Amino acid sequence: MCTDDFIQAKYIMDALLRHQRQVSDEAMREAFQQWLDYPYYANFTGPTTRAAMKAIFNDNRASLQGELEGEKQSVQIINKGNAEATNGAAMKIWPAAVLHPGDIDAAIECALQICRFTHNNVLAMSGAAAMAAATSEALRAQTNGRQHYCRRYLRCAKGLSAGAGARGDDGRRAFRCPTH
Numbered sequence: 565m566c567t568d569d570f571i572q573a574k575y576i577m578d579a580l581l582r583h584q585r586q587v588s589d590e591a592m593r594e595a596f597q598q599w600l601d602y603p604y605y606a607n608f609t610g611p612t613t614r615a616a617m618k619a620i621f622n623d624n625r626a627s628l629q630g631e632l633e634g635e636k637q638s639v640q641i642i643n644k645g646n647a648e649a650t651n652g653a654a655m656k657i658w659p660a661a662v663l664h665p666g667d668i669d670a671a672i673e674c675a676l677q678i679c680r681f682t683h684n685n686v687l688a689m690s691g692a693a694a695m696a697a698a699t700s701e702a703l704r705a706q707t708n709g710r711q712h713y714c715r716r717y718l719r720c721a722k723g724l725s726a727g728a729g730a731r732g733d734d735g736r737r738a739f740r741c742p743t744h
Contacts, residue, residue, distance in 0.1 A: 568608035569655035572599050576678060577659035585663050587677035596620060596681070612650045616682035653683035654691035661696045666704025671696040 572595070579595035580587065599605060600617060606625050609617070617623040653675075660674035675696035679689045 568604070568610070568613075569652060571602060572613070573656040573658055575599050575602075576656065577662065580659060580663060587674060592678070592681045593620070610650060610652045612652055612688070613682050620681070650683065650688060651691055653679045653688040654695040657692040657696050658699055660692075661699035661703055664696075664700055666700060668697045668700050671700035 575595040575598040576592070578598070579591040582594070583591035596617060599609075599613075600621060600623060614623075657675045657678060660678060661671045664670035664674060672693045675692045676689055679692045683689065683692065
């Protein structure tokens with residue numbers, strides 16, 4: 565089982581790869597449709613994403629979190645102000661960095677484009693931009709420009725064995741998956 569933020573990010577990454585790494589309404593709708601179809605959607609969707617899914621797809625399923633969540637966020641709040649900003653955008657923004665390792669400006673732009681669908685407020689977008697920038701820089705330092713290490717990371721993240729202490733072409737440790 566994966567966290568809701570990881571599985572949403574995976575669906576975003578899959579959709580962006582199918583759409584030539586470009587954030588678009590079509591790509592994001594595909595990603596979010598996959599999330600809506602996910603068996604645990606109702607169990608784990610946060611209030612901001614739930615409000616966005618209601619706005620985008622007219623999805624009115626109740627939260628299985630019940631009274632714990634309630635109606636904290638209206639559909640309107642996702643486009644107005646910061647009164648109820650959440651951290652969900654930062655938690656699922658890694659695709660922006662993985663698609664742009666070492667290119668902080670591109671990672672931030674990609675993050676902001678992704679966020680506008682579900683977390684379109686300055687606090688959430690700022691957090692997502694910071695995470696995308698930091699992760700992009702970390703990937704640049706880790707990969708030294710070698711994108712195949714990012715693919716190895718994604719395989720590990722998907723639960724496939726990337727091999728503990730995998731070595732790069734130059735014999736240096738390229739990536740150590742913390743779970744394998």
